[in-house]
């Protein structure tokens with residue numbers, strides 16, 4: 001029988017964070033005051049090698065994961081990441097191989113990624129307003145740099161792209177309709193993500209969340225929308241299409257309409273821990289047993305046991321926790337295990 005967790009959820013997706021480093025400092029993810037020159041990122045020997053990632057992925061795919069996504073930190077900062085793409089693309093059973101990136105380095109990497117067998121790309125862009133964007137990436141990039149990455153991806157045939165935009169009250173909410181119009185015209189799928197309380201460093205407050213329903217209403221007022229059914233079990237985005245037949249958007253409403261019941265994701269951190277929830281407090285190391293000489297069967301047993309014990313449903317219980325309890329909970333950081 002298929003591997004299932006305690007809430008009968010299968011393992012279907014694997015998110016692989018290949019680095020904890022990033023060239024942006026989005027305040028909702030890696031605030032610049034904390035991630036400054038003094039911050040100690042993981043030393044290279046602590047990171048899983050490409051061979052180690054590929055070996056673990058092969059085992060996790062055997063247990064049911066059919067989709068793999070490279071993320072981070074910023075995955076394009078991992079040296080020769082295209083080699084890893086090539087190794088993963090060669091694995092039997094990986095039906096979908098994708099990457100989430102801020103696109104800053106994409107123009108110089110896109111051809112190598114394509115040649116290596118990357119199938120799909122998600123690019124993060126929160127706004128088209130340059131001033132707002134600079135604020136949302138810690139003054140690391142202009143909008144144009146990301147657009148250059150988007151255009152390069154279009155040219156290489158990665159269409160339609162998925163575009164991730166985090167919505168934050170009082171920061172970029174006044175620019176969301178413009179963003180939707182832009183990507184509707186270019187034929188890409190824009191997905192709005194509710195600002196989440198991942199980690200303990202971004203100072204999250206409920207008031208800063210723009211509820212998905214509000215975003216839908218904002219866009220619907222200008223460009224009418226109608227809901228459509230999800231593509232597959234475990235899809236996290238609620239989908240809407242434009243009533244004129246031209247394009248669609250998605251809403252990742254992890255705060256106001258949680259979807260833990262269908263969450264089929266496992267996360268592998270850069271130093272080889274697996275996490276069964278984005279809001280997990282601790283992970284299970286696969287690197288230590290792996291480097292101590294564990295066989296594939298032994299590693300598989302650890303992964304099975306970890307998934308088999310899984311009861312995570314943080315987003316469903318979030319609202320029942322007080323701010324104080326939420327603040328005390330020492331969660332893993334987003335830049336560490338990817339989105």
Ligand code: SAM
Nearest residue numbers: 028029072073074100101102124164195196339
């Ligand atoms: N650096 C890459 C990027 O930004 O696309 C990949 C890693 S990033 C952690 C993955 C996704 O998580 C991005 O789309 C980002 O906007 C989103 N994200 C980061 N922090 C978030 C938060 N606090 N709430 C909601 N989404 C967040």
Ligand code: SF4
Nearest residue numbers: 022024026029073102
């Ligand atoms: Fe970097 Fe992505 Fe986090 Fe922004 S969201 S700081 S680009 S990892």
Ligand code: SF4
Nearest residue numbers: 260263277278314315
């Ligand atoms: Fe999955 Fe955890 Fe998010 Fe729920 S809170 S959807 S279990 S990652």
